[in-house]
Amino acid sequence: MSRPTTLHRTPHRPHAWLAWLAASQLAVAGLWWVAGWRWGLPALLLSHAAFIVPVFLPRATLYAPALSRLPGDERQVWLTIDDGPSDDTPAILDALDRHGMQATFFLVGQRAQARPELVREILRRGHGVANHTWSHPQAWFWALGPRAMAAQVERAQAVLGELAGQPPRWFRAVAGHTNPFLAAPLRRLGLARAAWSVRGYDAVDGDVVRVLQRLQRGLGPGAIVLLHEGAPHGRSVEIVEAALCLLREQGYASVIPE
Numbered sequence: 001m002s003r004p005t006t007l008h009r010t011p012h013r014p015h016a017w018l019a020w021l022a023a024s025q026l027a028v029a030g031l032w033w034v035a036g037w038r039w040g041l042p043a044l045l046l047s048h049a050a051f052i053v054p055v056f057l058p059r060a061t062l063y064a065p066a067l068s069r070l071p072g073d074e075r076q077v078w079l080t081i082d083d084g085p086s087d088d089t090p091a092i093l094d095a096l097d098r099h100g101m102q103a104t105f106f107l108v109g110q111r112a113q114a115r116p117e118l119v120r121e122i123l124r125r126g127h128g129v130a131n132h133t134w135s136h137p138q139a140w141f142w143a144l145g146p147r148a149m150a151a152q153v154e155r156a157q158a159v160l161g162e163l164a165g166q167p168p169r170w171f172r173a174v175a176g177h178t179n180p181f182l183a184a185p186l187r188r189l190g191l192a193r194a195a196w197s198v199r200g201y202d203a204v205d206g207d208v209v210r211v212l213q214r215l216q217r218g219l220g221p222g223a224i225v226l227l228h229e230g231a232p233h234g235r236s237v238e239i240v241e242a243a244l245c246l247l248r249e250q251g252y253a254s255v256i257p258e
């Protein structure tokens, strides 16, 4: 087993980015003063990009620490299934049972509230439940302000905590995006951010072969595997089943870091 204290990292300085921003802008101003606009302007643009690009990089840690891979070289992976609960949940639970694998379900609070029996069933079968926001605002999560961001994290945490009997310890951002306002609610609620090292784009691509090829390319000891349920293409169960077969063929066990 891996070392929980180092894996579960809640943000401890949610506003560290402000200090970096201030320092970078002072440096740019200094450069502009000394070397003129030919150096100052590109430096200004680059310095802004350095704060904007990480918002869209799922593994970037500028705004909050993230676990993207488990340490060690054992053939084990952390299976994570996002976006439930859904109509697919029962079949996915059966598939996990058949393959003797455990997963963490990153649930959307609103969907969990609507289908509490599925949340209880996930837990009864020995899987983990984690926070994947209240309403999964796909297009705008990255742009949420401090209050809306906090509400997304807190409302899901409250509902899932009540259903599970204890609050989730892991959070996954929508589409893996972060912004300067995510770390504060994570810290308040003792949540650590989970990213991933392998994905097959199965939320949007229903082609089982293509998804499997992408998963296979990224697999390795300690991989964090991102899968989805309830995708609009309707083939999530088939994809999860195929992914479980692939993992078993390649001799991987599943593990849930806690």
Ligand SMILES: [Zn+2]
Residues within 6 Å of the ligand: 082, 083, 132, 136, 174, 175
């Ligand atoms: Zn999602």
